[in-house]
């Protein structure tokens with residue numbers, strides 16, 4: 001799988017060269033702000049380039065058939081050829097190969113983007129409830145709790161891998177930070193955990209992406225990515241606030 005992924009990475013520059021030296025566009029995706037998002041972003045670009053290739057091939061063949069085999073005289077009956085085995089093998093085999101390749105790249109990317117390390121720098125427990133979030137930092141005795149319409153803020157250190165353990169308190173929710181390009185459900189009774197390694201400081205919007213009841217739309221939060229120093233300061237301030 002890793003080797004396949006390497007081939008995929010190689011495919012991107014090749015496609016770039018083909019596009020006359022200009023960089024591949026985002027194709028509608030936001031610029032990824034995490035390492036996990038980077039690999040998903042490459043997959044998205046690869047899929048888009050592949051789909052453009054397929055579209056050009058299909059439209060080209062349609063256009064060719066329409067022009068080449070058009071009726072030229074009123075009384076003319078086109079040649080009716082029932083079988084063309086090589087052609088049938090080709091148009092059955094090509095989509096199967098294309099789908100298998102896209103599937104393999106998807107699995108490889110998913111493996112990479114969801115790989116849980118044995119020793120993450122930080123761990124945060126994310127608890128979703130109707131209709132907000134609670135972020136628990138078990139190693140630092142820090143708890144951040146939001147309420148409907150009062151989006152809580154998760155603070156993460158830049159460049160470090162944090163494991164987010166996703167726990168649902170009542171019904172299904174989904175943890176989604178669009179700029180990280182990844183999303184995972186919170187399901188009661190299911191242990192879900194995702195890694196996130198933010199690559200840029202800043203504040204990012206987060207949402208619940210699973211319709212979880214009447215006030216689902218108010219279930220927002222923010223993720224603030226800060227430097228290691230700011231992170232320590234924030235933890236200390238939170239602890240002081242909780243203690244007092």
Ligand SMILES: [Cu+2]
Pocket residue numbers: 128129172173174208209210211212216219
């Ligand atoms: Cu929800």
